[in-house]
Amino acid sequence: MSESTRTGTRRQDGAPEASGAPSALPTVASFAQLGLPAEILRVLDEHGVTVPSPIQAAALPNALAGRDVLGRGRTGSGKTLAFGLGVLARTAGRRAQPKEPLALVLTPTRELAQQVGEALTPYAEALRLRLATVVGGVSIGRQAAVLRDGAEIVVATPGRLHDLVERKGCRLGRVRIVVLDEADQMCDMGFLPQVTEVLDQVRSDGQRMLFSATLDRDVDRLAQRYLRDPAVHSVDPPSAAVPAIEHHVLVVHGPDRYAVTTEIAARDGRVLLFLDTKHGVDQLTRHLRASGVAAAALHSGKSQPQRTRTLDQFRNGQVTSLVATNVAARGLHVDDLDLVVNVDPATDPKDYLHRAGRTARAGRSGTVVTLVLPAQRRETSRVMADADVAPTVTRVRSGEAELSRITGAKAPSGEPLDGGAAVSRPKNHNAPFRGLGSAKDGKGGSGGRPSRKSSEARKLAEARRAARVRRGG
16 A cells, blocks of 8 residues: 555644544434444443443444544553454454454554453454454464464454564464554554554555644654554643642652551552652562562563463452552553652653543542652653643651651551562661662662661671682682
8 A cells, every 4th residue: 555545634633634534423422323234233231331431422333333542541441342343343244354453453452452452352252253362471372373273353462463463473464453552652662663664564445543742753654654544633732731639749858768658558549659760669569569569560581371361450459559560551451549659750751741640530530649759840840831730748757647648658567478578668778769670770779878787797798718729618
């Protein structure tokens, strides 16, 4: 497909609009107006989904009509069903050949792919469609076997799909519907070459749907090159700040950050805590569990079965504090999650908004807290201003009533969950603190000087080694 056949004029908001293209179909007030198969309507009713969300009401009429769709909506706005019901209804009654799917959904992360697959599976089963989810971290041989048996719809991450195509375990020439979900993150994560490779292999006369929180830079170029006369739906402003979220910046004294974080994590109810590095996530998780907090770590260094098990435990309440890198910032949906904590402040407004979007989902309210050192306030203020967020700024210390009022923080039990000695509150050495596990020297910890006790222990060990050498030991 040449670029010229899919390029249109430009809208004022930056989204493509084809010259002379038919206008988008009108929105609907109910699923019954869409002419969906009776099996889909039955499953919607069983799941209590009675009224389409704004993005669903706007996008579904065009998706069902076979139009290319360009959708912008904030995280948690219902995009999965906005494209998923169209994909399912338009694929119903067809049968895929081995290794040759008919529809494809690309997502940036394993968690989002699995979540999309789980959300669409009941509807696919009702229509007797076979849906396969292919992601990294699990057996590629097993996934190739599933595709060999035949799957009408494949939900995939770009890297694993690329590997399967390279191994000739999947052929894309019969794919007639492609969805790019969270397209901006796929571009940010460096998947653009793999995405364009996929789009160049699928049927050139097929339907393409692109959903993204923002429509800038690489996403904009994808839309211009691959979408033909798209129906454009932007149900939220580009900043996508959610009104139902309270935003707080808590200014903490550096060495007190461990204690503040631990008390927040020990609250009643679930909490999602974000850090920048895998090492920082693991270090904080160990500290919390040693303090008696049911915490678990989630990052790209974990195997897919570990990540899946951790998310299941967080959803069912076995784990109350999920400590994660930005791998959990997109697509993760947990019912009744009312608190997100940025232990390491986000340095990009899109990252902040996607972290924040893990709470206040499906019309609920929530709170987002960012812990900052005094020296970080200016940079954090800039990021939040760019995200169109005006937070309440409060100075707090561990043990204070104001910390408890904002976050529900309380003292942890101090009883280790994995054996070993209980953790006492870290002492204040007035040393520079560079975040949990993200010290500039790369060794983790608080970034402070070694204690006198550890220095003396090293000197004693060195003296013992010297004595053994003199004795010939």
